[in-house]
Amino acid sequence: MRIVVVGDVLLDVDVQGEATRLCPDAPVPVVDVARTRRRAGGAGLVARMLVEDGHAVTLVTVMSDDDSRLPLERALAGVRVVAGPSGARTPVKTRVQAGQQAVVRVDEGCEPAPVPAVTPAMLAAIRQAGAIVVADYGRGLARNEELRELLGELADDVPIVWDPHPAGAEPVAGVAVVTPNLAEARKFAGTAGATAPTGHAGELASELLRQWSSRAVLVTMGAQGATLVSRRNPEPLVLPAPRTAVSDPCGAGDRLAASLAVRLLEGHSVPDAAVLAVHDAAEFLGRGGVGALQERPAAVRRPSEAAALAAAVRADGGTVVATGGCFDLLHAGHVRALAAARAMGDCLVVCLNSDASVRRLKGEQRPIMNQQDRMELLLALECVDAVEIFDEDTPEKCLAGFRPDVWVKGGDYDGERLPEAALVESWGGRCETVPYHPARSTTGLADALAKVS
Template structure:
């Protein structure tokens, strides 16, 4: 049995109160937020633990929790997906409450200044750290990494257990033997300045100097400075740093650092090198940003244990689309016959799924395929085509339509993004008006050359003859 990944750090309770606003309060120049809905989720090390569990690993979260209502809510949300080994948090559970009207924050209220003070941590915490196969320290400056017993346990880990340390400006220095430190540019600058190092400038050159300084300062194997859209720079004691570039990604980057750290520790836990760990960390961070609003993503992790908006029991494609929109997510849809699923289909579906929070595939009915392709098609009946599509990890739901175009179906689904292959470039799409009238947009994605069902069938017939 593989030893678990242990996440050590401070947890917070994040709550979004989300509604709509169309008027100002009569007694003050502030918006009135109506139809408000509460969306609670774990933050800090709690989010890192959920991301790690979503990747399929057994995860134990070592943290400090207060015995108050927010602390109990946090424990209940976390224990659905990870094992929690907690000691006492002195003071109130840190909470960040945001009031939002649509995509706009109206106000934020921070409560709870709890700190993890020195004292006994209990056998569950001791056993959890001692039995770790890998450790991710997610420091949010609330005292867990300052706790003497916790630092002692981390310092006593054998050398073959990799430790990834995600720092905080108000947090603690990494323990000796840490394999990888993962600050962002601002954190690296503050950490270097706190040691008295005057390393000015910005960009790769300055990041490299700061990374080498921090590595020498704490005797680290590697320092990976995350650079946002540029990726991450690994300084591992050699003369030449390694840059892992990021794929283009648009979206809310809040929480992407947790995704980076989780990706890196996943690789190191399996014995991979630092370069591979940083490359995977960048990929996970980009994936996190592309997945949509960070608050919606964290809420999905809390509810489902996965970043995906999965259909609930008995929920159809229309219910999934509506729930995605309510959660602030983006509905992506595409369509076609999907008769004899091939690599070109898979490539298109994977690209489409990256554009939003759920992908719904609109599938031509058998009668519709016959009208388009002739009496010998489809080869595979609609029910089987839907079953195969919904088995793909990139497809969240599939729905059959019998019309000659998907326009009537799209009128009901109202996707924000409608995807077609690049072979439709220059071709008028009859459904485009419907998509745009509902506030969506049509995009074309590149295809794998030489892949098509018609070509596959003609090749098969030629071979048979």
């Protein structure tokens, strides 16, 4: 089942080099930069962790249209993203490091942001969740009332892990687990917790459990592990962390929240899931934390969204259906064909031509909508379970990645052997056609729009 990560995304930039001299203008080190790496932060980091572990993941977030969007989208390659407009700049956090010593962190676009709107596609993606992680980084998305209402409705049936932020929103009532660190717990508990030592983490957790009306609160304490208090077990449960050599603690909280969601989705109780998550976070830091994530060899290919979905469906004895196309200006003919294809099995993957692929096939004036918008519209349809974007002129390579049981094309191919037939049949699949609606086409719609523009 799918894990949905909801929250704010950041662009983290790591600048690494050496400092061997001082600047002549001021007594500050001069860093000779050896490398610069850009990675997704915030909710984007949680989603990337889960995708690299092979889980079917959707990231529901908001994004800007500024210059930082492109590197952020590149950092999220391989993650299914359903995004609305943020109404604010992309937050960028740049860490400069000389050798093993942090020199400075430069923040851009981190000023208070307005509460963004949510789109129907964002809400539809959340409704598909088997488990949810809310990664609140204080940028306003978790304050959206429409989003909060939906999360509140789902809390009884879907395990929700809420990772709070000091500048963020309070969790909605009924979520499975809230995961503040000790400093956050002190802040959220108010004056009663302002000076509470580590040994009082249980008291803080109990106060926050009452305050938030969640099912459990897990206060994390770094190397000392975590303390869990829940409605079923109101006595504090101390969960020690394994001894781990830590060079960079960045991302530990994200790893813990992601692991909690996975364990709850697997059916573990909250105490058992918490024990496993604490160990997972320690193991993550022991492997090098986020540095190890970004340094994974390029030759190691992460499981695709479609591959993860196909594996899960087949494990339940289901049938994987796929179809493909440009889907430029989605119209009624597309929707009917997609619905008919979905009815042939237990999930539907759409192989979508990238912008570059569409240009080669249809000319420089196409596509009318970019690939991100086309993907978002497709994912908003109840009959579509996943979208795989491919850059080639034909979808053979894309299909080989998840090997659908049924490959579906429109009825305009009726009577012809489909171009992909030999490939699909090579792994025991079959090809089908669905009714074609000639009165409805993207070209006809584009021509009509040109006349009224």
